Amino acid sequence: MAEFINSRLISTLLGWFSIDALPPDHWLGFVLAALVHTVLVIHVVAVGALLFIWMERKVSGRIQDRLGPTRVGGKFGWLQTLADGLKLITKEDITPGNADSLLFKLAPYVSFAASFAGYLALPFSDGWVGHHVNCGIFFIIAIVGMEVFGVILAGYASGSKWSLFGGMREAAQVVSYEVPMGMCVLIPVVICGSMDLITIGQMQAGFFTNWIVFHDPFAFVVFWVYFTCATASVNRAPFDLAEAESELVAGFHTEYSGLRWSFFFMAEYGSMFLVSGLAAILFFGGWNGPIPIFGPDLLNLAYSDAEIASGTFRLGGYIANLAGCMNFIGKAVTGVTVMMWIRWTLPRLRIDQVMTTCLKYCVPLGAVCFVGVVGWQWAHLWSPNDLRPQQPRIAVRERGLFDLPAREASGMATRVELTDKAAWAGTVPVPAGETR
């Protein structure tokens, strides 16, 4: 991208004014490329929240046999959120006298930053990711857990008992639900043998039978457990005890107004999209559509492995990736819609019911399914999945870390490659000149 901007766009532009072209690794291209990507990802959260809030109103309206917003912006009231946003900007920014003003002011940003940082490692299509983190799923789970910190801070710093109760409930709930959520996330990791979200997505390429949710009955159950835990961990009804309007006024954001309040909601909708996107990648094939239109058997447009590795640009591959991105966003938005549907269908749980759901149902279910999936793999039982064979798993990479020539001279192993299960069983012949 940076090379493209430098060598094509800027140099063409400079050529009109007969100025010398830039070298392909000039800093300007990198800065522009970084800006374009950052703005794109920020808009997933910002514009996404605009859309989701409008959708929430429409969905709730239809579920309650109302019309929802109909006037702002003409048909369907699709500018309703913008009007809301204008209203929020004009509101006075109040800090209560009792509050710890520094923490009170910073808490919304903490929440938002944590929610947004998760998008760093979320791939939107094959190779379209902010930063390719090789343990991406672990990173996202760690970051999503941080969002609660902003809520707790808000609850504590507001200096109001409603807020404090809300914050405490949220803390208890999120800390508990991280346990079953971690277990559920582990299952696709075990099936794919990788924590890399891009690898997990690539392995599910092909027809929809390759999606991990269809791997075996246990994996199917685990998806629902994951979705329950994800709903709870992003603090959505029926698990929205932290705001509980009927009991705690508005919980942790009772004292907030204006733009700070809306930051909490951008964070909430951002997290909803994040965990739904994670569900799409882990269980529903990520950017792979139900039918591999762009795959090698039909149109054969998608990038090949070699092209991904070398980073070449081809229009067909770009179109395939764009369609993959739309697939992914479609799946994630479906997840968000289901969360809205659940919110307006189920009543709020009591705190003890929330804990019971987690500790007595989700954790045992997650544990049983974990053993079940591992057993299914171990016994080589039939599965609809025909996961794409991975590239040889390089278990050990040591370029640059050790002094290779010296070790080669002393006859030590320079690298150990594990290609498949056989290697783990110790049956792979050791290549000549290498010791394991």
Add this chain to the structure above:
Amino acid sequence: MLFAAIQWHSFFFLLFALLTCGFALAVVFSSNVVRMAFFLTISLGAAAGLFFLAGAEFVGAMQFMIYVGGTLVLLIFGVMLTAHERFISMKTRAGEWVLAAFLGGGLFLLLVRAALMVPQWNSPNLQRDQVAQSEVHDSAAIGAAVSAYRADGLPSSAAPAGTAASPGKSVYLLPFEIVSVHLLVVLIGAGYLARAKKRTSANAWQA
């Protein structure tokens, strides 16, 4: 041009290092416990940033998960459940300051000395391709080491004498399992100690 002259790797290293140290100092000099916790989050998060900068993504994510997430939620629970007044602030006496400065300063000097003893300390800055090369390390090596193989292929020093531990084999699996069972025992023990005491039948309904 100035923009091109900046070594971005060093720039971000300094940025994260300053954030880490600055907010660590803020933890020390703040008197409000929850503010301390907040500053500690930023300090630990910036340390995670340093790990990411070094290409150790697994360790960085681990830092987030365990230190930033786990410890701080625990800390806040502790503060909220034990606080008697609204915003607890801790007054530090002069003697405590002196003792802390003595201990902390001594430890700091020790660390600086240890850091300066590393021979690479004064080596020239890494070139761009070397930095890129060091980013290829991924968590697979950790998993391989836990299950069977050492990343460096060296003979395991932890292998008991007499057993034929071939070069490259690791014996990390048993310690790993022992640690996890130990943690489980600790968890159950903590649950046992913290369980609700048996109430007499008279006020049992209040539970």
